[in-house]
Amino acid sequence: MRTLGNILWFLLGGVFMGLLWWFFGVLAFISIIGIPWGRSCFVLGKFSFFPFGKEAISRDQLTGHEDVGTGALGMIGNIIWFIFAGIWLALGHLMSAVACFVTIIGIPFALQHLKLAMISLAPVGQTVVNKEDLTRKY
Template identity: 35%
Template sequence: MNLVLNVIWLFLSGFWLFVGYMFAGLLLCVTIIGIPFGIAAFRIGVYALWPFGYTTVERSDAGAPSCVGNVLWLILAGWWLTLGHIVTGLLLCVTIIGIPLGIANFKLIPVSLWPLGRKIVPTDQPFTSSRW
């Protein structure tokens, strides 16, 4: 079922969200200071391209630098990438077939707002922290 949802997702919204994240990543990588944010954008872009079967979990080793980085991310790229998820999610929820995809778009909002300190893991292994 994940494969079917991912293929439908890819055509209806995944590709455009992926392009948005890649564009943001390229812009952020222009400066040396922005490279970690660009890498985060690339990582989330791949997740936004093929989201079903994966989830995000908080990293236990993330601390204050991740919090500061998330605030900078929100200012630099997070707000307009999140806006893309909101608009796409609302448009997908107009049809009955698109409702699960719209909900998936809304589930991507937290990681698009605060990506640092999170990692993307398969849904069959949600407890892959450094402790396990």
């Protein structure tokens, strides 16, 4: 079922949002100082292409140190990200979610777009894992 969901997702709009993530990744790489953001863009762009069966979580959850957070530099990075790319990616995911909510079949896709919209606002400190790995660990 996950494979079918990913194929439908990709064909019905996931490809556009994934490419938008990669576009911002390329722009970040061009700026040299944006390379860490660019790397995150490619990881999250791949997640945006095929999101079903994967989950975006805080890197702190992987280490078990949930009180650490992303720190001051991570917070500054998220603020810079929000201004230059986050708001645009979030709007793209929100518009896609609205379009998917129109049909009953599209509701799971819309919910996934809403998750991606939240991630796109502050991606520093996030990572993508398989859901099976997540359930095995916890």
